[in-house]
Amino acid sequence: MGMQSAGSSASRGLRLALGHNCLSSGCGASSCSLCEHNQSRRCRSHLKAKYVSRDFLRANCGAALAVGLVDESGQCCVQPLPGLVLQVCVLDAKRYKELNPSNAPLGFDALSPCILDKALLRWEGGAEVAMVSLPMEYNEASLSELQCFSISGEHQSGKASSYRLLLWLQDQPDIDPLVSEAFVVVTTRAKSAMKSAVPSVEEPVGRLEGIGEQAVATLKALGQQQEVASRLPRRLHCVEKVGQYCELLAAAKLDLQLERDLTTLFKKADWNKAAQHASTAVHPDFRPRVWWQ
Ligand SMILES: [Zn+2]
Ligand SMILES: [Zn+2]
Numbered sequence: 001m002g003m004q005s006a007g008s009s010a011s012r013g014l015r016l017a018l019g020h021n022c023l024s025s026g027c028g029a030s031s032c033s034l035c036e037h038n039q040s041r042r043c044r045s046h047l048k049a050k051y052v053s054r055d056f057l058r059a060n061c062g063a064a065l066a067v068g069l070v071d072e073s074g075q076c077c078v079q080p081l082p083g084l085v086l087q088v089c090v091l092d093a094k095r096y097k098e099l100n101p102s103n104a105p106l107g108f109d110a111l112s113p114c115i116l117d118k119a120l121l122r123w124e125g126g127a128e129v130a131m132v133s134l135p136m137e138y139n140e141a142s143l144s145e146l147q148c149f150s151i152s153g154e155h156q157s158g159k160a161s162s163y164r165l166l167l168w169l170q171d172q173p174d175i176d177p178l179v180s181e182a183f184v185v186v187t188t189r190a191k192s193a194m195k196s197a198v199p200s201v202e203e204p205v206g207r208l209e210g211i212g213e214q215a216v217a218t219l220k221a222l223g224q225q226q227e228v229a230s231r232l233p234r235r236l237h238c239v240e241k242v243g244q245y246c247e248l249l250a251a252a253k254l255d256l257q258l259e260r261d262l263t264t265l266f267k268k269a270d271w272n273k274a275a276q277h278a279s280t281a282v283h284p285d286f287r288p289r290v291w292w293q
Pocket of ligand 2: 026027028029032033
């Protein structure tokens with residue numbers, strides 16, 4: 001009894017925190033001249049916005065996610081608390097948003113209706129399970145071997161599933177569970193629809209946001225649109241790379257008629273989204289440099 005109360009007072013004010021040691025060599029500033037040729041930019045969040053089914057749940061830079069126990073000031077809790085077990089499962093992000101639109105901290109019981117009771121996780125290549133249990137070491141656990149699956153087929157066929165991770169400590173009711181940022185897991189069939197965080201001019205144009213399968217086909221066959229083709233140099237009659245798309249945008253900026261003709265071929269909102277994304281495209285160069293942190 002005495003032990004238990006000591007334990008609960010020790011855990012007061014402690015909470016779980018999710019993080020990663022960013023492996024990106026560039027910084028996050030879009031205007032940084034040192035990083036303009038570098039696709040590797042400091043992550044703005046720990047989880048990626050989108051994964052393909054079976055992906056390891058790592059940060060965009062490839063670093064493993066880590067879960068740690070921190071105190072009120074956000075410092076790692078150094079007090080030894082042996083025997084802590086971290087549990088991880090998957091929440092239905094849509095249901096969670098309905099239940100808790102302000103993303104307020106909730107207890108486990110309040111969150112339980114959002115838990116997806118399906119085998120969507122896998123640890124270290126083992127069996128697919130609904131929940132993974134991991135021992136905490138020095139009040140920390142690495143999620144490096146955690147894979148996540150999409151809910152494929154069934155009633156949700158074709159649609160991407162939106163999840164959040166729910167992480168909590170077994171038998172520690174005083175420490176609130178942690179709900180991660182929302183992320184999407186698409187089926188392996190939808191892999192080609194994945195977009196680049198920072199596109200490179202040498203990537204396929206379909207890696208741009210707003211450019212779907214239909215738009216890829218239209219851009220590839222621009223030469224067949226006589227009005228458009230007559231206003232473009234030959235190398236832009238078949239637009240397949242992000243770099244070519246950037247050239248196309250530049251040409252449309254100087255030629256109002258061309259811009260008008262192009263916008264009839266694509267949805268305006270998608271075209272603007274793609275133009276915005278293309279404006280961040282990186283031109284790789286081969287000058288040697290040294291990165292350090
Ligand atoms: Zn990172
Ligand atoms: Zn920079």
